[in-house]
Amino acid sequence: MSIFNDASDVANPKKGHRLKDIPAHDPFIYSHPEEKVYYLFTSGAPNIHGMERYGVITYKSNDLIEWEGPYVVFTIPDGAWAHPQHGAWAPEVHLYNGKYFLFVTLHHQDKKLDDINDIPLPKHWRGTCIAVSDHPAGPYQLIKKDGPVVSAERMTLDGTLYIDEVEKPWMVFCHEWIQTVDGTIEAVPLTDNLSDVDGESVHLFSASEASWVTGEKPDGYDGTIYVSDGCQLYRTNSGRLIMLWSSYERGKYVQSIARSTSDKLGGPWEQLQPLVKGDSGHGMLFQTFEGQWMLILHQPFPMPESRCHLYLMEETSDTFRVINKWE
Template sequence: MPVYNASSDVNNPQKGLRLADIPAHDPFVLADKHTGDYYLYTSGIPRLNGMDRYGVITYKSTNLSDWEGPYIVFTNPHGIWANPLHGAWAPEVHEYKGRFYLFVTLHNNDRPLEGAPVNGYAKHWRGTVIAVSESPEGPFKLLKEDAPVLPETMMTLDGTLYVDEDGSPWMVYCHEWIQTIDGTIEAVRLNNDLSEAIGDPIVLFNASEAPWENKDDLPDDRIRVYVTDGCQLYRTSAGHLVMLWSSYESGSYVQTIARSKTGKLEGPWEQLEPLVKGDSGHGMLFRTFEGTWMLILHQPFKMPESRCKLYEMEDTGDSLRVVTAREDLHGVTG
């Protein structure tokens, strides 16, 4: 049983926390220009955060060094297609047309899918949902309760919002390797209020296209799989469309990046050299109020040891590069 961390108790929010004090996975930061606050979103976990079911929590900061929280912004509802006790993965919040939209992946382990487990992982209902609020602090309400954005049998996860050059919204997401063996990153167009998917999804690329991906030797009883996690899209200063995503190299989590050769979502996509290794990943970019690009990711992968790490980034025009790890903002564990 993990050691309980009182600084992460939603019943006892605290001020003056450092990132080292906050168990977190799949972090997402919204820099809210309306209030001057940074909001750090991560999964709300009953055994770590004092909640009665899974959901989404946030921490607030004005300087990226001192954080306040946690506060609940979303609680998995009872009576929907997902089970509120089976997890809430990879939350992120986007401002879109004056409202705030939460993307989060929910599960129902009690609804198995056909097919044998893959390397010990069983197939079951999973999917990204979208919820809305008038405030980045929630509460967020699901746009639809009877199903995720795409069918729950597809095992989609880590959905993110992308608005294309024509102003059309898309959900870009990962298709679970448990179901596909070679995980993919895909996209589906959304209607203007983000409540429904329009048309069929398109495949952007496969995890195996990364030349460094999963080159280690496997035991005879293991299947070679390729993982896609944590997709995020950005337009560089020179107009290139790049995507952050994560996978594994020799069993260690990696934060990597891809670039569209056409500048369009449909690609084709080329895989660039990873940005951060060392069991680090599921990162996203945000711009500080001073105009600096920052990458936030979690390291190491395993909870509850996982913590957020910040890296100052440079937009080189054709891509992004790490300038330095901001150790001054991490705090000290122990």
């Protein structure tokens, strides 16, 4: 029996895709060492992929050049707090304690929040959920259906898994600028089975702390907002703790990087120079089966025009840097 959901869940899964052919946003690659297969995860949408409801899809490849798919690995189930027609953002998959955990941001636009600022954009329930599977290609089942990891009223997104130096799991996430004006990146401790929070959230930094972030001025709003987006954490061979994240510089999406001066999650965090500009961002690092570090991100920002792009990366003693564009 196939590990994938029935192919009728999506429109025309097939072999031979190139990255330039695949509409993708907030891409994430999991390298499966036993199978020697790369799994590319991205949002699945009814209007693009022929699905009945929003969820997560994957493509698979042996060489990062030709991809097979798309296949559905998760859809928003009946009975969940999130609305099945209101989107699924920023999926990513992590192996933890022998299981595969999918982090994905879901929404319920009909669950309105009281306006706490005068940004003229709707505020509603939004938050990252965690689902689990025995295989990276799913199918994934929500661990809890009654709400996201952090309260849906906080409008959080882009949650990612981080395991600290004493093996404690954390979810690092962004707190939405629509609600905070100056978007933040925060972390919350999780229980050992990732089923619930295990303490209060910790503030790591705000988007405006990066000198290159110019901020944006939405139509109908007199102030300046600062976007925090797409956090991912990695540790170099020398033990330095770094974070990828994205924001905007003069209206263009930027892939940036920060580093903890203490090499611990609590920071303080220093902002380094951006890695990739040109309306590119929400990237993540992974290693090929030959040990080469690579960065995948999307460009330009909006779907369905956005596509994945790959960059060869170099790991230095205290950070990662771009060598050149690969695809």
